[in-house]
Amino acid sequence: MELTHKVIGTVDNKEIVEHTVTNANGISLSAMTLGATLTKLVTPDKNEIRKDITLNVENVDDFVAHRPFYGATIGRVAGRITRGKFELSGKEFQLDVNEGENLLHGGPKGLDTKGWAVEAESGESEARLIYTYTSPEGENNFPGTLAVKVIYTLTDENEWIIQYEASTDAPTLFNPTNHVYFNLTGDIKKSMLDHQLKLNSDLYGSLGEENLPSGQLEKVEGTPFDFREGKAVKEAVLSDHPQISPLNGLDHPFVLNPKEKGVQATLYDPESGREVELYTDCNSVVIFTHNAEIDDYLIEGEPAKQYAGITLETQTLPDAVNQPGFGNIILRPGELFTSQTTYKFNVRKG
Template sequence: MKRSKRLFGEVDGRPVYEYTLENSHGMQLSIMDYGAAVTAIKMPDKKGNVQNIVLGFDSVAPYVAYRPFYGATIGRVAGRIAAGKVVLEGKEVQLMVNEGKNHHHGGIPAFESRFWEVDEAATEGTLVFTYLSPDGENGYPGNLTVQVKHSLTEENEWKIHYTATTDKTTLFNPTNHVYFNLSGDHTKGVLNHMLQLESDQYAPLKEDSIPTGSLLEVEGTPFDFRELAPLKTGVESDHPQTVANRGYDHPFVLRQSADHPAGQLVDPESGRRIRFYTDRESVVVYLNNWVEGAYEIEGRKVQPYSGIALETQMLPDAIHHPNFGETILKPDEAFYSETTYQFDTL
């Protein structure tokens, strides 16, 4: 397993470094210490052509300028929290409101805009990033110590391990916001990619993208990915939920299985495939629906549907919906979660 490090730019006068792992098959995983963000995943297609299959820039500057969440570690809580108001141990806590009237992706700035400490002595094939989120950051109580370990295996697996502890009761529901485009060319988009999910239910959204609290059956809707189906299904549908969101930006409830993939993504043209496994209860599927060509990758404007995010997490806004699972972390607890993406070609 090879490991390298290069200067990736600077933020506020502090250097940013990109770290790359490469296995014996030539697969590469690159992550920078700003936002603990994945900047590239390179792998061959069915003809052996090696390309970057995630959206990312070639320096840190556009990440700072546009804050697109590409490959970023998201937290403390992924997704939206209604009105930013939560009750913890009987006390109302007001989180930062940074999207309309709601709290979004941990506030501004959050995990994706922080420097993370890198363990230079990590074991072979791993990159370990640590961040101390101070008490009161964006309204969250407690000093929260977060560690994210990324691993690249010889089986072409990218593993993400999250661990965290806090000294006060707080909320924690992290994810990684990587956008996949298995064609290796963002201008081709992902609408012809095929998606399959082990999911019988999805969470509908209100106008402000906060979940309604209900869970609906996918059968007979454009949210039915129990068998492989093209992503353009939702974009072309007249379903009120997909029309309002220009496609998918929705949580899907996953059937839990330790030894069976929670889903898969396939690009028929390149032959590339991703299967993913997770201990989280849901995956949020988002197709970069609202990007408006304000910036470029490799000299070409990034347009809607240029990538697909598969954000494994507990259901968003769970603190307000008892049926959505637990996102409270207490001082006597240790958080642990793992998601694995496995890459191959058909």
């Protein structure tokens, strides 16, 4: 397993280091210490042409200035918390908000904005990048000092395994995700609307005002949200469904069926033959389809186009602390939070 690293910039006078690991099949994964962020994932297509299949900005300065979340570790809490408020142990907390009156992806100084320590390990059949960060009590006004570890493993089985661990010295919230955007064509100037998506999900979370969770879980049957048999992403994104058309696409959580172990989602690009299989112990995956062009920065000389990528963000259902039945994201002293998500990369030759 090949392992290299280089300095790609500085933030607050600290060097930002990017590591790249490459397996025996020519798949390579790059990640940087800023935000414990995936920066590149190169895989072959059906013609053995290797290209980056993720969306990301081209330099550290743009990542800091525009905070696109691409490939980043998100937390302490992924998604939105309504009005940035929650109650814990009989006390009400008001978090620092950063999307109107609501908290998004951890707040104004989330985990994606932080410099993480990293250790790199390489063996015969896998390599690991071990990122650690301690979030002090009061950061974004969260209670408790939170010690976080995120481990990226690349294997010769063509798996990218993400493992999360966290502990706290006071009751707090923790619900992380990775905000990777996939574009399996290998060309971010092409949209991913023709990608085929299959989800092991019977329910999705509907949205209310300000893209906040409504608190309702709706059946996918008979709606554009039904990906159980697999279909082109555009069949949902371009529909006139009242949950979709105002957003110009998807930005919704899907409840994953816990009774069935194995593949929870499959994303496939017929043009390149590339395929991603998703395995996770989380109860949901948030699908977001990059619903607008972003011209704050350039990627390969152009703005990030509408539908340039699609996320598969595994997590506990968003705003779970305020929505009964959505899951538990409370972490207490003496507990160890653990979670694992695996993306497995395949190529269909036919």
